[in-house]
Amino acid sequence: MMNYIEREQLISVLYRHRDTQSVKVLTGVRRCGKSTLLRHYADKLLADGVPERNIFVKRFDSFDMPLGYSAEQLYRDLRNAAETSESGTFYVMLDEIQEVDGWEKVVRRLQTREHTDVYITGSNAYLLSGELATYLAGRYVEVPVYPLSFREYASYVAQRSIRESQDQSFARYMMFGGMPGLYSDGAPEDLNQTKAQEILSAIYESVVIKDVATRYGIRDLATLEKLSRYLFATSGNLFSTNKVVGTLKSAGIGITNLTADNQIDALEKAFIIYGCEQSRLRGKELLRPQRKYYPVDNGFRNLAHGFDGSDQGAQLEGIVYMELRRRGYSVSIGTLPDGEIDFVARRGSEKIYIQVTLNMTDENTRARELAPLQKLNDAFPRMVLTLDHFGLGVTDEGITIRNVVDWLLK
Numbered sequence: 001m002m003n004y005i006e007r008e009q010l011i012s013v014l015y016r017h018r019d020t021q022s023v024k025v026l027t028g029v030r031r032c033g034k035s036t037l038l039r040h041y042a043d044k045l046l047a048d049g050v051p052e053r054n055i056f057v058k059r060f061d062s063f064d065m066p067l068g069y070s071a072e073q074l075y076r077d078l079r080n081a082a083e084t085s086e087s088g089t090f091y092v093m094l095d096e097i098q099e100v101d102g103w104e105k106v107v108r109r110l111q112t113r114e115h116t117d118v119y120i121t122g123s124n125a126y127l128l129s130g131e132l133a134t135y136l137a138g139r140y141v142e143v144p145v146y147p148l149s150f151r152e153y154a155s156y157v158a159q160r161s162i163r164e165s166q167d168q169s170f171a172r173y174m175m176f177g178g179m180p181g182l183y184s185d186g187a188p189e190d191l192n193q194t195k196a197q198e199i200l201s202a203i204y205e206s207v208v209i210k211d212v213a214t215r216y217g218i219r220d221l222a223t224l225e226k227l228s229r230y231l232f233a234t235s236g237n238l239f240s241t242n243k244v245v246g247t248l249k250s251a252g253i254g255i256t257n258l259t260a261d262n263q264i265d266a267l268e269k270a271f272i273i274y275g276c277e278q279s280r281l282r283g284k285e286l287l288r289p290q291r292k293y294y295p296v297d298n299g300f301r302n303l304a305h306g307f308d309g310s311d312q313g314a315q316l317e318g319i320v321y322m323e324l325r326r327r328g329y330s331v332s333i334g335t336l337p338d339g340e341i342d343f344v345a346r347r348g349s350e351k352i353y354i355q356v357t358l359n360m361t362d363e364n365t366r367a368r369e370l371a372p373l374q375k376l377n378d379a380f381p382r383m384v385l386t387l388d389h390f391g392l393g394v395t396d397e398g399i400t401i402r403n404v405v406d407w408l409l410k
Contacts, residue, residue: 005148005156005180007037013143014041014119019089023111023136025128026121028145029271029296030211031203033180034121035059037145038093041119051086060099071102078110094120098127108135121145124211125269146326147297148178150319150408153188162189170405174315175307177299179203193307200303204228204272211270216262223248223255224263231264231273231293232304236314238278238290238333264293272296276321279332279344281376292333294318316404317342317356320385323408324354339372351380360386360401373399 014037017024026034042055056078060069074094082090092110097103097120110118120127128142148156153173154166162169169188176182176196181203183191208225218224230244241257241264248255267273274296278289295301298318302309324331324345334341334353343354353373360366373382374397382397385404392401 004036004040005033005152005183006159007033007040007148007152010037010143010145011041011044015044017141017143019117020141021111021139023107023140024117024119024143025140026119026143026145027125027127027271028121028123029147030123030207031179031181032145032147032271032296034123034145035095036180038095038119038121042091042093045091050091051088053081054085054088055091055093056081057093057095059095061096065099069100071100071106074100074103075106075109078106082113082116088115090116092116092118094118096121096123098122098124104135111136111139123207123270124215125271126215144325146322147299148180148183149323149326150178150405151410153178153183154409156183157188160188164189166405170408174298174312174319175302175309176200177297177302179297179299182299196299197303197307200299204300204303207270207272211272212263212266215270216266218263218266223253223259226251226253227255227260227263228267228272229304231267232295232301235294235301236292236311236317239293240290272300274322274325276343277332278335281334281336281341281344289335294321296322298322313356313358316358316385316387319408320354320356320404334372336372336375339375341372341376353380353382355384356404357384357386359388360384360391361388370395370397370399373397 014024026038028034039057042057045055046052058074059065078092094103094107097107107118107120110116150170150173154169157164157169172188172191176191177200179200181199182196208221208228212218213221213224226248227244230247241260245255245257245260268275272295273293275291275293277291295318298315301315301318321331321343324343329345329347332344334344341353342356345352345354353376355369355373357365357369360369369384373384376382381400383400383402385402385407387404389403392403394400
């Protein structure tokens with residue numbers, strides 16, 4: 001029996017946009033929970049009293065969907081369903097819509113129909129580019145869907161009355177990540193390396209083949225796979241195309257800078273990696289900013305490392321980065337003339353500087369992590385996130401030192 005993991009925050013976002021004219025576009029990496037979220041939302045609408053015939057749901061990557069299902073067929077099915085619906089709003093939920101050629105025109109027509117509330121999902125940023133941007137300019141709202149946050153995972157563990165400490169739960173989350181498929185058909189405590197490797201490898205291969213190679217016509221799958229695994233394994237390191245091309249060439253893999261850039265762009269558009277660019281905090285702008293890349297989920301980083309648990313500092317950094325994105329921040333790397341701040345997070349007029357470290361108990365580590373934050377002279381909050389349980393609080397300079405697990409759960 002499949003377990004549903006509650007995602008209350010995302011459901012509340014959908015409710016907030018319910019019955020508005022804008023098309024709701026749910027985006028995110030394949031298998032991050034978009035389909036289940038949409039199905040659960042439909043169940044919520046039924047519980048609210050919406051007639052079943054007023055909810056049209058189709059998942060276009062399912063086994064039951066006929067091969068060659070066209071936009072014309074979709075349009076006919078929608079018209080038939082709308083004609084037999086009852087009075088009130090007609091809810092349309094089109095899952096993995098990018099599988100249907102010409103879907104954009106159908107969605108545009110739906111958007112102009114009165115009393116029609118439209119939700120679509122997709123696993124590629126192509127969904128929000130090209131013709132859709134033309135047809136729906138200013139008429140859609142994007143709802144990013146990510147793998148489970150630690151807060152969602154911890155809530156699921158609590159519901160199952162699993163006897164383990166918060167630190168034990170976080171250790172499992174840090175190792176295996178939050179892809180819902182890891183936990184949907186069994187107890188979290190039964191998850192092991194073999195099972196995680198099977199599930200994550202299947203997801204990874206599906207993304208690389210369907211959402212990257214097929215979508216962008218990439219034939220050299222071997223190079224694409226090596227490049228993506230390299231990015232996973234080295235996440236948290238400053239990245240330049242010259243460096244990665246040189247590394248791959250030294251391993252006997254021939255690749256040009258242009259090919260590497262194009263493949264990285266395709267991986268980003270499939271939402272399986274995210275780039276975080278340097279930004280200068282003082283003085284002139286960087287002429288050629290470098291980036292750090294983070295996998296959408298920590299499980300993919302550890303998959304690339306064979307789950308050996310190496311470089312936990314980089315793992316923790318990736319978890320914090322994705323959580324900041326999940327909370328709606330735009331994130332960059334703060335670059336000073338003689339130092340670096342892990343993350344500069346912006347959301348509207350809000351800005352916060354964040355350092356991430358495994359611990360602050362060693363005096364040298366503490367001094368190193370605090371130094372860049374101490375050099376800032378604006379009034380925005382400064383914070384260090386650590387796995388420590390002791391030595392937390394606020395320094396004399398006003399820098400908050402906080403346990404990262406507590407922060408993730410807030």
